[in-house]
Amino acid sequence: MGPVWKRTVNDVLYSAAGGVGTVTLNRPGKLNALTDDMLRSVRAALEEIDEDENVRVGVLTGAGRAFCSGADVAQRQLRPLEEIVRYGGPGAKGARTSELMLGLSHWKPMVVAVHGYVMGAGLHIALSCDVIVAAEETKFHITEVTRGVDGSGTWALLADLYGVAGFATETALTGRYWTSEEACNLGIVGRLVKSEDLYDETQSVAEVIAAMPPQAVKAIVRRRRLRLEAIELETRSHLQPDIYQSADFRESAMAFIEKRAARPFRGE
Numbered sequence: 001m002g003p004v005w006k007r008t009v010n011d012v013l014y015s016a017a018g019g020v021g022t023v024t025l026n027r028p029g030k031l032n033a034l035t036d037d038m039l040r041s042v043r044a045a046l047e048e049i050d051e052d053e054n055v056r057v058g059v060l061t062g063a064g065r066a067f068c069s070g071a072d073v074a075q076r077q078l079r080p081l082e083e084i085v086r087y088g089g090p091g092a093k094g095a096r097t098s099e100l101m102l103g104l105s106h107w108k109p110m111v112v113a114v115h116g117y118v119m120g121a122g123l124h125i126a127l128s129c130d131v132i133v134a135a136e137e138t139k140f141h142i143t144e145v146t147r148g149v150d151g152s153g154t155w156a157l158l159a160d161l162y163g164v165a166g167f168a169t170e171t172a173l174t175g176r177y178w179t180s181e182e183a184c185n186l187g188i189v190g191r192l193v194k195s196e197d198l199y200d201e202t203q204s205v206a207e208v209i210a211a212m213p214p215q216a217v218k219a220i221v222r223r224r225r226l227r228l229e230a231i232e233l234e235t236r237s238h239l240q241p242d243i244y245q246s247a248d249f250r251e252s253a254m255a256f257i258e259k260r261a262a263r264p265f266r267g268e
Contacts, residue, residue, distance in 0.1 A: 008026060009041045009044070010041040011025070011027040012038055012042055013063075014045040014048065016049075016052065016055055019055060019056045019057065020055065020058070020059055020203065020206045021045070021049040021052065021057070021058045022058075023042060023046070023058065023059070023061070024061045025038065025042070025063065025067070025068055026063045027063075027064075028062075028065065031065060031116070032063065032066060032068040033068070033069050033072040034068065034070065034071050034076075034121050034122065035072045035075045035076070035095075036091075036092045036094075036095035039094075039097065040094050040095050042060075042125075046100065046101070047104065049108055049110075050104040050106050051105075056209070056214060056217070057108060057206045057207075057210045058108055058110045058206075059110070059112070059113065059202055059203070060110060060111070060112040060113070060125070060126075060129060061112075061113045062115070062116075064116075065116045065117075066116030066118075067113070067114040067115055067122055067126065068117070068119065068123075070119040070122050070143055071090065071121040073147075073256050073257060076091065077147070077149075077253040078253050084244050085245065088241040089244045090149075090244060097121045097124045097125055098124065098153055101128045101225065101228060102228070102229050102232060107217075107218040107222040107225060109221045110128075110130050112129035112132050113133050113135075113199065113202035114126055114132060114133070114134045114135065114138050116139070117139050117140075117141070118139070118141070119141040119143050120141070120142070120143035120144065120147075123140055123142060123143075123154055124153060127162070128157070128228060131190045131191070131205060131209075132183075132188065132190050132191075133191045133202045133205055134180035134183065134191070135180065135193060135194070136194055136195060137179060137180065137181075138180035139178070140179070141175070141176075142155070142172045143175065145172060145174075147249070147252045148243070148249040148251070148252040148253075148265065149243055150239060150240060152172075152235060152239075153239075155168045155169065156231050156234070156235045161227060161228060163187075190205075191205065248266065248267065248268060251263055
């Protein structure tokens with residue numbers, strides 16, 4: 001099903017072979033922290049998967065010690081205030097995690113392989129994918145509340161798409177880490193594997209799906225994506241852009257960059 005080829009743009013590697021298109025976050029020195037340009041490149045790769053007749057399934061992975069540590073705080077959250085106001089938040093146009101999987105036309109499934117850390121924006125992206133394959137002892141984290149920003153988008157995915165509202169609320173409000181073992185028990189993770197088997201198992205899942213009748217696969221993916229889109233649109237209607245202009249948000253981001261404890265939050 002098509003030739004083997006690779007290319008890298010903005011720390012995102014894309015390759016295609018055997019009916020499977022693989023997108024790899026390739027910024028291991030920063031634990032694949034997401035910049036605007038990386039997100040745009042991921043979106044471009046997803047569009048290529050969607051439009052390529054030789055590709056039936058997409059795979060998303062992360063190079064190095066972690067799948068993704070979330071947004072690049074310095075580049076996105078500490079961008080100039082006028083940009084925050086213009087964009088309605090830290091995500092520039094064409095680089096919003098909540099829109100990454102939306103608007104694709106051909107309903108091709110995405111299998112995500114996670115390991116190490118899956119945090120913030122990286123967690124949101126993983127939950128948006130159709131099947132999650134996780135390495136043992138992977139750590140997940142809804143980082144938003146600890147950074148003084150709105151984590152209701154990830155809460156909504158867990159509560160509505162995965163049906164674990166109580167768990168979603170507890171982890172979103174406390175900001176605690178949770179493991180792939182816990183996620184598997186709750187049905188969030190579809191397959192739990194040993195770290196050394198993550199790549200092979202993920203490829204195996206993708207190849208099995210790729211061999212299924214395409215129209216039957218698309219019917220399932222379409223139904224799930226439409227639900228995902230409804231959740232994302234509802235979440236966006238409730239967003240509070242002013243939170244990204246608050247003193248608490250700025251202080252939390254600066255504390256992270258300066259590797260210090262944040263000062264007491266004042267609700268300002």
